[in-house]
Amino acid sequence: MSTLSKRLKEARQRVGLSQEQLGIQIGLEPASASTRMNRYEQGKRVPDFELIERVAAELKLPAAYFYATEDDEAELLRRFHTLSAEARFKVLNTIREATLSPFAQ
Numbered sequence: 001m002s003t004l005s006k007r008l009k010e011a012r013q014r015v016g017l018s019q020e021q022l023g024i025q026i027g028l029e030p031a032s033a034s035t036r037m038n039r040y041e042q043g044k045r046v047p048d049f050e051l052i053e054r055v056a057a058e059l060k061l062p063a064a065y066f067y068a069t070e071d072d073e074a075e076l077l078r079r080f081h082t083l084s085a086e087a088r089f090k091v092l093n094t095i096r097e098a099t100l101s102p103f104a105q
Contacts, residue, residue: 004052005043007066007074011059012037026054 012022019041023033039045047055049063056063062081068074080091 002043002046003069004046004066005041007068008037008047008055009041011055011061011065012041015059022055022058025058026051 012019017025018034019037020030020034023037024030028036036045040047052066053063055061056066060081062077065074065077065081068077080088083091
């Protein structure tokens with residue numbers, strides 16, 4: 001199973017949607033929505049970036065989440081996406097300070 005397939009399935013399940021429901025909500029034909037989403041989640045087909053952007057918007061995630069190969073990076077992307085502008089600013093400043101430290105590697 002590819003990273004994209006894994007993330008797609010996890011994100012869909014997290015919000016409690018069926019493959020068919022998600023497919024229809026992102027604009028797939030109702031007759032093929034379940035089958036197409038199943039193929040994407042199984043890694044048998046690879047959705048184009050435009051479709052991933054629609055999925056991301058529907059699930060309130062950044063598109064980059066679906067391509068993050070490390071679980072901790074995916075979690076950071078998911079959580080960062082939910083933050084207010086002020087909170088994002090604080091997080092970025094903390095990261096900048098941490099990476100400027102002579103002890104950062």
